[in-house]
Amino acid sequence: MSIRTMARQVLVLFFSLVSFSSVRAQVTYSVPEEMPRGSVVGNIAQDLGLEIKRLKSGKARIYTTDSAEHIELNRDRGLLLIKEKIDREALCGQTTPCAVHFQIILENPMEFYSVTVEVTDINDNPPHFKKNEMKFKISESAVPGVIFVLERAVDPDVGMNGLQSYSLHPTDHFTLKLQKQADGEQIVGMMLQKSLDREKKEQMTLVLTALDGGDPQLTGTAQIHVTVLDANDNAPVFTQKVYKTSITENTAIGTAVIKVSANDADEGSNSKISYSITNTEGVIPELFHVSENEGNLKVIGNIDYEKSHRYQILVQASDEGGLTDQCKIEVDVVDRNDNSPVINIMSKLNMIPEDSKPGTVITMINVQDPDSGENGKVYCFDGLCSLSSPDLEQ
Ligand SMILES: [Ca+2]
Numbered sequence: 001m002s003i004r005t006m007a008r009q010v011l012v013l014f015f016s017l018v019s020f021s022s023v024r025a026q027v028t029y030s031v032p033e034e035m036p037r038g039s040v041v042g043n044i045a046q047d048l049g050l051e052i053k054r055l056k057s058g059k060a061r062i063y064t065t066d067s068a069e070h071i072e073l074n075r076d077r078g079l080l081l082i083k084e085k086i087d088r089e090a091l092c093g094q095t096t097p098c099a100v101h102f103q104i105i106l107e108n109p110m111e112f113y114s115v116t117v118e119v120t121d122i123n124d125n126p127p128h129f130k131k132n133e134m135k136f137k138i139s140e141s142a143v144p145g146v147i148f149v150l151e152r153a154v155d156p157d158v159g160m161n162g163l164q165s166y167s168l169h170p171t172d173h174f175t176l177k178l179q180k181q182a183d184g185e186q187i188v189g190m191m192l193q194k195s196l197d198r199e200k201k202e203q204m205t206l207v208l209t210a211l212d213g214g215d216p217q218l219t220g221t222a223q224i225h226v227t228v229l230d231a232n233d234n235a236p237v238f239t240q241k242v243y244k245t246s247i248t249e250n251t252a253i254g255t256a257v258i259k260v261s262a263n264d265a266d267e268g269s270n271s272k273i274s275y276s277i278t279n280t281e282g283v284i285p286e287l288f289h290v291s292e293n294e295g296n297l298k299v300i301g302n303i304d305y306e307k308s309h310r311y312q313i314l315v316q317a318s319d320e321g322g323l324t325d326q327c328k329i330e331v332d333v334v335d336r337n338d339n340s341p342v343i344n345i346m347s348k349l350n351m352i353p354e355d356s357k358p359g360t361v362i363t364m365i366n367v368q369d370p371d372s373g374e375n376g377k378v379y380c381f382d383g384l385c386s387l388s389s390p391d392l393e394q
């Protein structure tokens, strides 16, 4: 006879005999989950007031409709014992209280007793996160107060052994934010409390800890990796506010004069710098050009000392987000001896009387040289104005 057929017959007998068999008592026991096989649940003979010989003669046995048999009856000792280790979480999940119900059946005469074994929870599960790593990419321009939802932890235990609280570390930029929903579920979030700065810290790792209330307390952790995305919050900065250099006049077109340089603490296009001359008036744009990408200043026109001794060039550095800085290049022009003296006869006598005395002025001449310094000094010599200057000697 199969066990199933036997069970069905016993059940039929219950219904037919229930009217004249008697339920003497109802017994309840309480055991913690995870007790090892053979552990004593209770002295059923004593608690039901039955002698061991009655258990034997009545062929006392357990009847349960549950296919899993967690408890067994030891007739010789009159004890209920753990047959299979009971996992409260597998048996009842989050339902409380958790109990196993069965009957003890005896024959001659027929009797049955209801037994309830309540299974109490032990803290045998730490809270855990399904994914123990969470990744966020957050712009450094994110405004404090914004909340990022985190993954919740799960603890299959119940009551105080279940999930109780969370903690988040470090808290220099983010703080933990817990919000209870209408349905009782909790939303776990981290709130930005202090602005991020990619230029100071691009990556950060926080640890979210979930705690239960068991004794001892168990915990589970997840790592939160935050990548701070760049915003264009830094303007370019020139390495010098004023650059000074000099060139000789008539410098060949295309000659490099000086290189200016600016830095930008941002990244990517937020730090890509282009240079340009901002003087709009005067001759500067016709004489000088700065290369957009490198900041090289070159001569593109004729530099003439006699027109200007010094040029002040304003150069702007802009990043692609439109932030700028400005510097000044002071270019002194060094004179070259590029002008010969010019002699102009201001007045002269066409005829000289033969008795003219030595020292008589016969011609007034004007000698000019536009060069400066030594290059502009003119020397005149006697002997029909054989003029000489450093120019003429060259
Ligand atoms: Ca737990």
Ligand SMILES: [Ca+2]
Binding pocket: 033, 088, 089, 121, 122, 123, 124, 125, 156, 157, 158, 161
């Ligand atoms: Ca448990």
Ligand SMILES: [Ca+2]
Binding pocket: 232, 233, 234, 235, 236, 264, 265, 266, 270, 271, 319, 321, 323
């Ligand atoms: Ca920038």
Ligand SMILES: [Ca+2]
Binding pocket: 140, 198, 199, 230, 231, 232, 233, 234, 265, 266, 267, 270
């Ligand atoms: Ca930035």
